[in-house]
Amino acid sequence: MQPTPLLRASGITKSFAGVHALKGVSFELRAGEVHALVGENGAGKSTLIRIITGALSADSGTLEVAGRAVHHNTPSLARTLGIAAIYQQPALFPELTVAENIALGLEGGGLWRRIDWKARREMAAELLQRAGSDLDPDRLAATLSMPEQQIVEIAKAIGARARILIMDEPTASLSEREVESLFRVISQLRSEGVGLIYISHRLEEISAIADRVTVLRDGNTIDTCSVRGLERADLIRMMVGREVSAVFPKRQVPIGEVVLELRDVSSRAAGIRNVSLQVRRGEILGLAGLVGAGRTQLAETIFGLTPADSGEILLQGRRVRVQTPADAIELGIGYVPEDRRQHGVALEMPIAANTSLANLSRISRMGFLDTRLERDLAQYYVRQLGIKTASIYAEAGVLSGGNQQKVALARWLAIDPQVLILDEPTQGVDVGAKSEIHRLMCDLAERGLAIIMISSELPEVLGMSDRIAVMHAGTVKATFRREEADQQKIISLALGHAYSGSAGGLA
Amino acid sequence: MIEHYRREISVAAAILLVAAVLAVLAPQFFTLENQTDLLLNNMPVLIVALGMTLIILTGHIDISVGSQFAICGVAAGVISKAGLPSPAVCIAVCLLGAVLGGMNGSLVAYFRLPSIVVTLAAMVALRDALRWSTEGAWIQDLPPGFQWFGLSQTGSQLVTFAAAGILVICAHWSMRNLAAGRAVYATGSNPDAARLVGFDPRHIVFGVFTATGALTGFAAFLNAARFNQIPSNAGIGLELQVIAAVVVGGTAITGGRGTVPGTVLGVVLLGIIGPALTFLGVSAYWEKAIQGAIILAAVAIDSIRLRTGRNAGNIAAQSA
Numbered sequence: 153m154q155p156t157p158l159l160r161a162s163g164i165t166k167s168f169a170g171v172h173a174l175k176g177v178s179f180e181l182r183a184g185e186v187h188a189l190v191g192e193n194g195a196g197k198s199t200l201i202r203i204i205t206g207a208l209s210a211d212s213g214t215l216e217v218a219g220r221a222v223h224h225n226t227p228s229l230a231r232t233l234g235i236a237a238i239y240q241q242p243a244l245f246p247e248l249t250v251a252e253n254i255a256l257g258l259e260g261g262g263l264w265r266r267i268d269w270k271a272r273r274e275m276a277a278e279l280l281q282r283a284g285s286d287l288d289p290d291r292l293a294a295t296l297s298m299p300e301q302q303i304v305e306i307a308k309a310i311g312a313r314a315r316i317l318i319m320d321e322p323t324a325s326l327s328e329r330e331v332e333s334l335f336r337v338i339s340q341l342r343s344e345g346v347g348l349i350y351i352s353h354r355l356e357e358i359s360a361i362a363d364r365v366t367v368l369r370d371g372n373t374i375d376t377c378s379v380r381g382l383e384r385a386d387l388i389r390m391m392v393g394r395e396v397s398a399v400f401p402k403r404q405v406p407i408g409e410v411v412l413e414l415r416d417v418s419s420r421a422a423g424i425r426n427v428s429l430q431v432r433r434g435e436i437l438g439l440a441g442l443v444g445a446g447r448t449q450l451a452e453t454i455f456g457l458t459p460a461d462s463g464e465i466l467l468q469g470r471r472v473r474v475q476t477p478a479d480a481i482e483l484g485i486g487y488v489p490e491d492r493r494q495h496g497v498a499l500e501m502p503i504a505a506n507t508s509l510a511n512l513s514r515i516s517r518m519g520f521l522d523t524r525l526e527r528d529l530a531q532y533y534v535r536q537l538g539i540k541t542a543s544i545y546a547e548a549g550v551l552s553g554g555n556q557q558k559v560a561l562a563r564w565l566a567i568d569p570q571v572l573i574l575d576e577p578t579q580g581v582d583v584g585a586k587s588e589i590h591r592l593m594c595d596l597a598e599r600g601l602a603i604i605m606i607s608s609e610l611p612e613v614l615g616m617s618d619r620i621a622v623m624h625a626g627t628v629k630a631t632f633r634r635e636e637a638d639q640q641k642i643i644s645l646a647l648g649h650a651y652s653g654s655a656g657g658l659a
Numbered sequence: 660m661i662e663h664y665r666r667e668i669s670v671a672a673a674i675l676l677v678a679a680v681l682a683v684l685a686p687q688f689f690t691l692e693n694q695t696d697l698l699l700n701n702m703p704v705l706i707v708a709l710g711m712t713l714i715i716l717t718g719h720i721d722i723s724v725g726s727q728f729a730i731c732g733v734a735a736g737v738i739s740k741a742g743l744p745s746p747a748v749c750i751a752v753c754l755l756g757a758v759l760g761g762m763n764g765s766l767v768a769y770f771r772l773p774s775i776v777v778t779l780a781a782m783v784a785l786r787d788a789l790r791w792s793t794e795g796a797w798i799q800d801l802p803p804g805f806q807w808f809g810l811s812q813t814g815s816q817l818v819t820f821a822a823a824g825i826l827v828i829c830a831h832w833s834m835r836n837l838a839a840g841r842a843v844y845a846t847g848s849n850p851d852a853a854r855l856v857g858f859d860p861r862h863i864v865f866g867v868f869t870a871t872g873a874l875t876g877f878a879a880f881l882n883a884a885r886f887n888q889i890p891s892n893a894g895i896g897l898e899l900q901v902i903a904a905v906v907v908g909g910t911a912i913t914g915g916r917g918t919v920p921g922t923v924l925g926v927v928l929l930g931i932i933g934p935a936l937t938f939l940g941v942s943a944y945w946e947k948a949i950q951g952a953i954i955l956a957a958v959a960i961d962s963i964r965l966r967t968g969r970n971a972g973n974i975a976a977q978s979a
Contacts, residue, residue: 226940267795305877308940408709433704455853455855457854463695476859477854477855477856477857477858481856481857483749487855489855495849495855496849496850496852496855497849497852498844498845498849498915499843499848499849499915500848500911500914500915500916501844501845501848501915505841505844508841509841509845509852509856510855510856510857512838513838514843516837516838519837519838519839520836521835521837521838521841523835523836549914560794563856
C-alpha cells in the first residue's frame with residue numbers, strides 16, 4: 153500500500169474556446185520525490201501547472217492535496233495548501249529589495265501594521281541560507297542575475313513552507329555551475345519531504361535529478377514511470393509517438409528555382425548564428441524547433457526587423473539588403489507574425505483597411521488612396537479566404553481568432569509576395585479553420601510562392617512541409633526532405649542531440 | 660454603415676435636442692449675430708481639435724496647446740508690428756507652432772518620453788516663458804492691416820469661416836484617403852503591426868505633434884486678428900476644451916479609433932451648452948457640470964461598447 157500522495161490530479165480536462173488543452177490528465181506527486189513532467193510544446197504541461205496553482209480552473213476532474221479534495225482552487229487557496237511555483241521568468245518586484253520581495257506574501261497582518269525591518273531582513277537571510285545562498289537581503293531585485301532571482305523565488309517558496317514546489321524550466325537561463333547548485337538545493341528540499349514537479353526540455357537533467365517522470369502528449373497522460381533504467385529514446389518516443397492524427401491536405405506541386413537563399417546569416421541582436429537555407433518556388437519549408445530555438449528571430453531577421461549583421465540574403469539569385477520591414481515588403485517578402493493580436497491585426501481598424509495596410513503604396517497614387525481598389529481588394533480576399541464577416545468595414549477586433557488570422561494573411565497576400573513567412577499559422581484556431589489555412593497554404597504554393605512555415609506542432613510540420621529545417625540555439629541544425637524525416641529525428645535535433653538513430657542512454 | 664457612425668449620430672442627436680429646446684424656449688438664440696459669435700468663439704477649439712484628434716489617434720496627448728496658442732498669438736502681434744503683411748505673419752506663426760509641437764513630438768517619439776509628462780512640462784514652461792518675456796503686458800498698437808486681415812469685419816469673418824471649413828474638409832478627406840491617415844490609425848491601433856507593414860511609428864508620432872503645433876499657430880493667428888490687442892494670457896484651459904471635444908466626438912483616448920466629423924460634432928456640442936444655458940436663463944455655473952457629465956457619458960459608452968464587442972475575441976486570445 154502506497155502512502156497517500158502529496159498531490160493527485162485525476163481526469164483533469166480543460167478546453168479553451170472549443171480547443172481541448174487537457175483531455176483527462178492524471179498526475180501524482182509523492183512527498184520527497186522529484187517528479188519530472190515532460191512533453192512537446194502544447195502537450196498541456198503549462199495548463200496542468202496553472203490548474204494546480206489555481207491560475208485556471210479545470211472543466212472536470214479532481215484535485216487532491218494530501219488526500220483531501222480541493223474544490224474551486226484559487227491562487228490564494230493553493231498557497232495555503234503549500235503549493236508554490238517558480239517560473240522560467242521569475243516575477244519579482246524590481247524596485248524592492250530581496251528582503252521585501254521575500255516578505256511579501258509571507259508576513260501576515262493588515263495594511264496598517266508597522267513593518268519590523270530587522271526581523272524582515274533576518275528572516276530573508278535565513279531563508280536565503282536554506283536555499284544555499286548568501287545573497288545580500290538589501291539588494292534591489294532589479295540588480296539580481298537570473299539565477300539569483302531564482303534563488304529568491306526558492307527562498308520565498310521555502311518560507312511559505314511549500315510542500316509542493318513546481319519548477320518550470322528552471323535551468324533554461326543558468327550556466328552549468330549554477331545548475332549544479334540548483335540541484336543541490338533541490339536535493340536538500342527533497343530530503344526535507346518536499347514534492348517537486350520539475351518541467352524541463354533537457355532530458356539529461358531529468359536523469360540527473362528526477363525520480364519519476366510523467367509524459368504528456370496532446371493533453372493526455374501517456375505514462376508515468378521511474379527514471380531509473382529509462383532509455384532516452386523511449387522517452388522521446390513517448391513524447392512524440394502519436395500517429396499523425398489529422399489528415400493534411402498537402403498536395404504535390406512542381407517545385408521551381410530557388411527564390412530565397414540565406415548564406416551564413418547571423419544577427420547578434422536576434423541571437424541567430426550562421427544560418428544557411430534555401431526556399432524554392434512552390435515549396436513549403438517547415439521550420440521546427442523548441443520554443444526559444446530562434447525560429448521567430450530568424451523570421452524577423454529575414455523580414456528586416458532585426459537585420460542581419462553578417463552573411464548574405466539572396467532573392468532569386470540577387471544579393472539584397474533587408475534593413476527594415478519596408479525593404480522586405482518592397483522585395484516581396486511577407487511575414488504573418490505569431491501573435492496576431494499583438495503584432496498582426498489592428499483591432500480598431502476596419503477589415504478593408506487592415507487588408508490594404510502593407511500594400512498602400514500599390515493602391516495609391518502620390519499618397520492618394522484608391523478606396524475603390526481597396527474595397528475590391530478587401531472583398532476579393534474576404535471571398536477568397538472565406539473570412540466570415542458582415543461587412544468589410546467592420547472592425548477587425550470583432551472577428552473570431554481564425555478570421556483575424558485570415559485578415560493578417562490577406563494583408564500579406566495583397567502585396568503579391570514571392571516569399572511568405574508564416575509564424576505558427578494555426579496556433580489558437582479551431583480545427584475547421586486549421587484545415588482551411590492548410591488548404592490555403594497549398595493553394596499559395598501551387599501559385600508559386602515560397603513559404604516558410606514556423607510551427608511547434610510536429611504533425612503539422614511533417615504533414616505540410618516539403619522540406620524541414622530544425623533549429624536549435626539560434627542555428628539550423630539540419631535540413632532534410634519530408635520523406636527522410638520522422639518525429640524522433642526532429643525532436644532529437646531540436647533538443648540539441650545529434651541524431652544517431654539508435655536508442656542511446658538517457659544520460 | 661449606420662453602425663460605424665453610431666457616435667457621430669448620437670452626438671448630432673444631442674445637438675439637435677439642445678437646438679430644439681432653444682428653438683422653443685429661446686428662439687433669439689438663432690440670430691445671425693449670435694451664431695456668428697458662437698462660431699468665432701469656438702474656432703480656436705475646432706482648429707486645434709483637428710490636430711488633437713490625430714495625436715489622440717496615435718495614443719498620445721498634448722496638453723500644452725493652450726500655452727502654444729498664447730505664444731503664437733503674441734508672436735503674431737510682434738511680427739506684425741515689425742512690419743510684415745498678414746499672409747507672412749500667418750505663415751511665420753504656423754511655423755512657430757510647428758516648431759513648438761515638433762519639440763514635444765521629438766521628445767515623445769524619439770526619446771520615448773511619456774507624452775503627458777512632456778507636454779505638461781511644455782505647458783508650464785512655455786506659459787512661464789511667455790509671462791517672463793512679456794512681463795504680462797498685452798500687445799497693443801497693432802498696425803492697421805493686422806486686425807481683420809485688413810478687410811472689413813464681415814469679410815474677415817467670412818475668410819475665417821472659409822479657412823476653418825477647408826481645414827475640416829481636408830482633415831477628414833486626408834484621414835480617409837491618404838496613406839498617411841492609415842499610418843496614423845495603424846500607429847495608434849497597433850504600433851507593432853504598423854512597424855511590420857513598413858511604417859515608422861516614431862515619424863508618425865513626431866508628425867502629428869508637429870501638425871498640431873502648426874494648426875495651433877494658425878488658430879492663434881485667426882483669433883488674434885479678431886481684436887485690436889493681443890492678450891499674453893490667452894488659451895488658458897484651451898487644452899481641456901479641445902481634449903474634451905475630441906473624446907466626446909468618439910475618439911478613443913487609447914488611440915486607433917476616431918473620426919474628424921466626430922470631433923467637429925464634439926466641439927459643437929460642448930460649445931453650445933454654455934450659451935444655451937445663458938439663453939435659457941439657467942445659471943452659467945451649470946455649464947461645466949453639464950460638460951463634465953457629457954464627457955463621462957461618452958467615456959462610459961466607449962467602455963461598455965468595448966467590453967461587449969470584444970468579449971468573444973478576448974476569450975480566444977487567452978487560450979492562445
